[in-house]
Amino acid sequence: xxxxxxxxxxxxxxxxxxxxxxxxxxxxxxxxxxxxxxxxxxxxxxxxxxxxxxxxxxxxxxxxxxxxxxxxxxxxxxxxxxxxxxxxxxxxxxxxxxxxxxxxxxxxxxxxxxxxxxxxxxxxxxxxxxxxxxxxxxxxxxxxxxxxxxxxxxxxxxxxxxxxxxxxxxxxxxxxxxxx
Amino acid sequence: xxxxxxxxxxxxxxxxxxxxxxxxxxxxxxxxxxxxxxxxxxxxxxxxxxxxxxxxxxxxxxxxxxxxxxxxxxxxxxxxxxxxxxxxxxxxxxxxxxxxxxxxxxxxxxxxxxxxxxxxxxxxxxxxxxxxxxxxxxxxxxxxxxxxxxxxxxxxxxxxxxxxxxxxxxxxxxxxxxxxxxxxxxxxxxxxxxxxxxxxxxxxxxxxxxxxxxxxxxxxxxxxxxxxxxxxxxxxxxxxxxxxxxxxxxxxxxxxxxxxxxxxxxxxxxxxxxxxxxxxxxxxxxxxxxxxxxxxxxxxxxxxxxxxxxxxxxxxxxxxxxxxxxxxxxxxxxxxxxxxxxxxxxxxxxxxxxxxxxxxxxxxxxxxxxxxxxxxxxxxxxxxxxxxxxxxxxxxxxxxxxxxxxxxxxxxxxxxxxxxxxxxxxxxxxxxxxxxxxxxxxxxxxxxxxxxxxxxxx
Numbered sequence: 204x205x206x207x208x209x210x211x212x213x214x215x216x217x218x219x220x221x222x223x224x225x226x227x228x229x230x231x232x233x234x235x236x237x238x239x240x241x242x243x244x245x246x247x248x249x250x251x252x253x254x255x256x257x258x259x260x261x262x263x264x265x266x267x268x269x270x271x272x273x274x275x276x277x278x279x280x281x282x283x284x285x286x287x288x289x290x291x292x293x294x295x296x297x298x299x300x301x302x303x304x305x306x307x308x309x310x311x312x313x314x315x316x317x318x319x320x321x322x323x324x325x326x327x328x329x330x331x332x333x334x335x336x337x338x339x340x341x342x343x344x345x346x347x348x349x350x351x352x353x354x355x356x357x358x359x360x361x362x363x364x365x366x367x368x369x370x371x372x373x374x375x376x377x378x379x380x381x382x383x
Numbered sequence: 384x385x386x387x388x389x390x391x392x393x394x395x396x397x398x399x400x401x402x403x404x405x406x407x408x409x410x411x412x413x414x415x416x417x418x419x420x421x422x423x424x425x426x427x428x429x430x431x432x433x434x435x436x437x438x439x440x441x442x443x444x445x446x447x448x449x450x451x452x453x454x455x456x457x458x459x460x461x462x463x464x465x466x467x468x469x470x471x472x473x474x475x476x477x478x479x480x481x482x483x484x485x486x487x488x489x490x491x492x493x494x495x496x497x498x499x500x501x502x503x504x505x506x507x508x509x510x511x512x513x514x515x516x517x518x519x520x521x522x523x524x525x526x527x528x529x530x531x532x533x534x535x536x537x538x539x540x541x542x543x544x545x546x547x548x549x550x551x552x553x554x555x556x557x558x559x560x561x562x563x564x565x566x567x568x569x570x571x572x573x574x575x576x577x578x579x580x581x582x583x584x585x586x587x588x589x590x591x592x593x594x595x596x597x598x599x600x601x602x603x604x605x606x607x608x609x610x611x612x613x614x615x616x617x618x619x620x621x622x623x624x625x626x627x628x629x630x631x632x633x634x635x636x637x638x639x640x641x642x643x644x645x646x647x648x649x650x651x652x653x654x655x656x657x658x659x660x661x662x663x664x665x666x667x668x669x670x671x672x673x674x675x676x677x678x679x680x681x682x683x684x685x686x687x688x689x690x691x692x693x694x695x696x697x698x699x700x701x702x703x704x705x706x707x708x709x710x711x712x713x714x715x716x717x718x719x720x721x722x723x724x725x726x727x728x729x730x731x732x733x734x735x736x737x738x739x740x741x742x743x744x745x746x747x748x749x750x751x752x753x754x755x756x757x758x759x760x761x762x763x764x765x766x767x768x769x770x771x772x773x774x775x776x777x778x779x780x781x782x783x784x785x786x787x788x789x790x791x792x793x794x795x796x797x798x799x800x801x802x803x804x805x806x807x808x809x810x811x812x813x814x815x816x817x818x819x820x821x822x823x824x825x826x827x828x829x830x831x832x833x834x835x836x837x838x839x840x841x
Contacts, residue, residue, distance in 0.1 A: 242825045243826065247598075247599075262607045280537075281540070285534065285535060300540075303544065305618055307548070307552075312607075317563060324597040326566065327590060328589055342403075344567065344574045345406045345575075
């Protein structure tokens with residue numbers, strides 16, 4: 204059963220305001236859907252209770268894959284598929300394979316990192332010039348810091364919520380702008 | 384004298400502008416119509432580009448015989464230019480990646496322009512080996528794919544093959560790094576524009592909505608890419624130096640080449656960044672973001688790397704003498720006192736003598752001095768590559784085959800064409816993307832306002 208959910212968005216003019224709000228809302232048992240900011244605000248991860256991203260695992264995966272592919276393919280062509288006697292050296296003269304092996308490692312690690320960022324962040328191109336609809340404030344890429352609070356059940360008290368917002372000095376509060 | 388005011392605890396972005404002001408000031412050059420100077424500049428640069436393109440077509444249709452190369456000097460301007468442009472590109476990666484890893488916050492204001500420069504410079508560099516092949520339509524022979532030539536594979540042990548992998552990896556990773564950093568900025572521009580522009584920026588910003596979850600991943604991805612780009616940039620110029628060092632030519636066959644080339648690349652790249660940013664900050668009134676402190680730091684890098692390069696010149700001579708090898712000794716004496724001696728001493732003047740002025744604080748703080756010195760270094764570093772390539776070749780083991788190399792107008796024109804390509808790309812870049820990252824500038828200001836000691840090592 205899909206739960207009906209109302210979102211309240213609270214806008215601030217400073218990153219500190221948004222961090223403080225995230226802390227306070229969570230302390231009051233409210234669920235924070237997300238915080239939209241014009242730049243990466245430090246301290247927001249803890250305030251929102253976000254887990255550390257596992258993105259570096261993608262980098263590691265890409266790097267290991269690239270390393271195996273890079274060295275493996277060179278070794279296979281030179282020593283297995285078409286051995287050539289070059290200056291009497293052994294067919295698997297591995298030091299000569301280091302530069303390309305390294306470059307392929309870096310290349311695949313970088314591609315995997317960016318691919319993981321795009322997939323996990325749902326950053327996808329669209330020909331219609333996709334506009335974000337996840338929050339209602341226009342200036343979030345400019346100078347606004349918007350905290351989205353989800354209203355899940357009956358325990359949510361609008362009066363108490365608005366009091367909190369007032370105490371935090373929010374510059375704008377939009378109630379229930381989206382029902383999903 | 385245009386001296387820049389200096390204080391001990393100078394802020395990176397003085398005056399703590401509001402976030403809205405930062406957006407407006409950095410976006411301003413993109414939002415107003417280009418001025419007369421921009422039109423004049425792009426007319427000149429695109430004319431050069433057209434000239435270069437025409438001469439490349441002429442070279443490909445006629446052959447490498449249109450150049451001044453001969454049987455003794457097989458590498459001339461094209462390889463010189465190739466190494467020169469790759470070197471220019473390296474400062475971009477150094478600033479964006481290595482300074483990010485070292486948490487040097489002063490990089491913020493100059494990183495974007497430097498990264499753009501990297502990409503354009505690598506594009507220019509990549510052209511030269513391509514046209515130097517003589518039959519560029521056979522480029523696909525470089526690719527290791529199952530083919531009809533007996534499935535004969537490429538020789539992965541060849542430094543030229545290493546080169547191709549290094550440079551294409553470098554171009555791709557630099558592009559990724561640049562684009563990932565640009566996504567939030569494209570979103571800012573999307574939210575400021577309307578109509579067609581909004582659609583284009585909307586497409587490029589991939590639906591960026593400033594979510595903190597995405598920011599967290601974005602920041603981590605940038606750190607990862609920086610961690611990958613830092614060893615990559617060292618490997619690229621190392622591999623470029625292998626083109627020479629793995630040969631048996633006196634003057635090339637030396638173990639000092641990889642570190643010497645990397646230091647030279649940083650040196651020339653920082654010179655080009657200084658040249659470009661001094662013009663950019665003036666034209667677009669971005670002095671608040673690219674401050675005297677940034678220029679002073681770059682001058683310090685020029686001084687340091689200039690001395691590393693100078694030390695390498697001395698070491699080369701010492702080792703040539705110490706080796707006891709007659710050919711090695713002759714090559715270096717010939718480099719300094721032979722027919723190309725004027726170029727050698729011009730190089731020493733530009734690269735070793737000129738940067739010494741940066742020992743003085745007033746020089747590091749005087750914009751015209753930095754500008755002129757950076758031009759000298761640009762010229763000097765081009766001459767360094769010319770000296771390495773040509774003077775090592777033109778008098779080989781057999782005096783009967785000695786010769787002298789001068790470029791033809793075709794070679795000069797193609798080099799001018801790459802200058803045109805580089806500056807045309809840069810002029811277009813400053814019109815479509817912010818030269819300073821909005822989000823990084825805002826982050827710097829937020830830290831300044833929070834009272835953190837920002838970039839105390841700057």
